[in-house]
Amino acid sequence: MIPLSDHDMLAQRNHDEESxxxxxxxxxxxxxxxxxxxxxxxxxxxxxxxxxxxxxxxxETRHEVRKVMTHDPYYSFWSxxxxxxxxxxxxxxxxxxxxxxxxxxxxxxxxxxxxSLTLDPDLETPKYHVAAxxxxxxxxxxxxxxxxxxxxxxxxxxGTYIYxxxxxxxxxxxxxxxxxxxxxxxxxxxxxxxxxDMGCTIGGSITYWAQQHPDTECxxxxxxxxxxxxxxxxxxxxxxxxxxxxxNAEHTDFEDESFDIVMSHILLHETSRTAIxxxxxxxxxxxxxxxxxxxxxxxxxxxxxxxxxxxxxWEIYNNNEHFFAQLRDMDMAELCRKAGFKDENxxxxxxxxxxxxxxxxxxxxxxxxxITIGIK
Amino acid sequence: MSKDxxxxxxxxxxxxxxxxxxxxxxxxxxxxxxxxxLMGELSVTRDRLDTVERLVEKNGLFKIDDIEHxxxxxxxxxxxxxxxxxxxxxxxxxVQDELDALEQKGDGKNTELAD
Ligand SMILES: C[S@@+](CC[C@H](N)C(=O)[O-])C[C@H]1O[C@@H](n2cnc3c(N)ncnc32)[C@H](O)[C@@H]1O
Numbered sequence: 001m002i003p004l005s006d007h008d009m010l011a012q013r014n015h016d017e018e019s020x021x022x023x024x025x026x027x028x029x030x031x032x033x034x035x036x037x038x039x040x041x042x043x044x045x046x047x048x049x050x051x052x053x054x055x056x057x058x059x060e061t062r063h064e065v066r067k068v069m070t071h072d073p074y075y076s077f078w079s080x081x082x083x084x085x086x087x088x089x090x091x092x093x094x095x096x097x098x099x100x101x102x103x104x105x106x107x108x109x110x111x112x113x114x115x116s117l118t119l120d121p122d123l124e125t126p127k128y129h130v131a132a133x134x135x136x137x138x139x140x141x142x143x144x145x146x147x148x149x150x151x152x153x154x155x156x157x158x159g160t161y162i163y164x165x166x167x168x169x170x171x172x173x174x175x176x177x178x179x180x181x182x183x184x185x186x187x188x189x190x191x192x193x194x195x196x197d198m199g200c201t202i203g204g205s206i207t208y209w210a211q212q213h214p215d216t217e218c219x220x221x222x223x224x225x226x227x228x229x230x231x232x233x234x235x236x237x238x239x240x241x242x243x244x245x246x247x248n249a250e251h252t253d254f255e256d257e258s259f260d261i262v263m264s265h266i267l268l269h270e271t272s273r274t275a276i277x278x279x280x281x282x283x284x285x286x287x288x289x290x291x292x293x294x295x296x297x298x299x300x301x302x303x304x305x306x307x308x309x310x311x312x313x314w315e316i317y318n319n320n321e322h323f324f325a326q327l328r329d330m331d332m333a334e335l336c337r338k339a340g341f342k343d344e345n346x347x348x349x350x351x352x353x354x355x356x357x358x359x360x361x362x363x364x365x366x367x368x369x370x371i372t373i374g375i376k
Numbered sequence: 377m378s379k380d381x382x383x384x385x386x387x388x389x390x391x392x393x394x395x396x397x398x399x400x401x402x403x404x405x406x407x408x409x410x411x412x413x414l415m416g417e418l419s420v421t422r423d424r425l426d427t428v429e430r431l432v433e434k435n436g437l438f439k440i441d442d443i444e445h446x447x448x449x450x451x452x453x454x455x456x457x458x459x460x461x462x463x464x465x466x467x468x469x470x471v472q473d474e475l476d477a478l479e480q481k482g483d484g485k486n487t488e489l490a491d
Binding site: 001002014015016018019020022023024026027029030034035038041042045046073074076077078079080081083084085087088090091092094097098101102131132133136137138139140143145146151317318320 | 385386387388389390391392393394395396398399405408409412413415416417419420423424427443444446448453456457460461464465468471472474475478479
């Protein structure tokens with residue numbers, strides 16, 4: 001495993017911790033490239049013929065496929081291993097974070113002041129975050145175990161890098177590279193003065209934007225305090241000015257029409273049916289006339305074959321990504337319309353690794369995300 | 377909170393949320409987790425040994441602390457990664473076997489021989 005580029009807040013791994021993380025990384029690569037593809041012959045040679053024998057037709061939806069595939073011994077063994085590999089990610093990063101926590105907290109307290117950090121201890125953690133730990137990170141984004149905790153952020157930095165098998169790039173900022181590349185290509189003449197990233201976690205994306213646009217005022221919000229403390233210290237360590245604050249993206253305290261861009265990177269699928277509309281409404285309120293909303297998230301169900309659609313939804317049922325089940329079928333344009341965007345200003349687009357500006361080896365993987373654009 | 381208490385902080389290690397059961401007998405779920413953990417730990421041990429061997433060769437003699445500060449050169453990183461992949465494939469052979477059998481023609485019984 002190629003390590004993340006070092007920065008002052010990154011938890012340092014000892015010999016065995018590095019090796020354990022490399023194992024999980026390589027194990028997941030093996031599952032993805034050698035075991036997962038076996039689900040296709042399993043389906044076509046075993047599950048599908050049985051289904052046809054019984055029903056006289058092929059499955060029509062991904063839900064029908066789920067009913068029969070879930071019990072197939074090959075699929076369930078892959079699925080169980082994939083679930084274990086996800087648990088192993090966190091297990092492999094906790095030790096080094098736990099060991100260095102006092103130093104990391106101390107460093108975050110002394111973080112620079114190019115940007116800023118504003119916390120709100122009274123902010124309620126949304127219900128859709130407290131019932132289950134999303135993608136199995138113990139304690140999730142929001143739990144403080146100790147005063148001024150940064151553990152959730154420190155774990156997220158290494159954990160998501162291993163999750164992506166390096167796909168997020170050694171700067172852990174591929175998503176920001178993608179939206180930035182997309183923006184530069186789509187709107188080459190726009191010079192945003194003030195931008196907001198919603199659901200920023202450790203600010204991987206917005207910090208990259210701040211580095212690319214040093215004259216732009218960059219704001220980032222999240223509901224989780226430990227990830228924000230870490231994110232702020234990380235941005236300062238990287239020499240970037242980002243203003244972090246603990247706020248719910250459904251209702252923020254920013255003024256009307258105060259941003260040129262309001263964006264998010266894979267935030268939406270971790271919200272709820274009510275919250276997602278609120279996020280779009282709030283985006284509209286915050287945009288200046290002519291301002292651009294860009295919400296990038298995971299692929300939806302339309303256009304996918306039943307088997308493909310079913311396999312795509314593994315994370316919903318096995319990785320605590322519960323709201324993604326509903327987002328898969330939601331009408332994004334309708335959310336925009338209800339928020340106030342005019343039909344002619346709503347653009348469903350696609351953004352992918354082809355927009356990454358440093359052509360890292362990861363860019364070849366060609367991952368693509370839908371991005372919902374609304375211009376006020 | 378004193379400085380000592382702060383040093384002893386224990387982070388949570390189990391994610392909240394219902395864990396799916398993958399096999400008819402939940403014991404199998406636990407056994408699989410154990411096997412995969414063992415697999416990982418053996419890999420860690422092998423990496424550590426690899427470091428020891430390389431250091432012995434390099435220095436003739438070494439301090440234990442050298443191990444913690446061993447920096448992995450790119451080529452060694454590559455070698456380790458390839459060996460890990462081969463090792464993973466070996467431990468997961470039963471999974472590959474099932475897949476291979478699915479793709480093989482016939483009913484898997486040597487009737488010709490038995491006849
Ligand atoms: C998958 S992470 C986003 C990753 C991040 N945007 C990046 O580019 O690296 C989702 C984040 O959204 C945050 N979040 C979820 N609901 C939110 C809300 N209503 N308001 C603000 N943040 C929210 C979570 O706390 C979590 O940190």
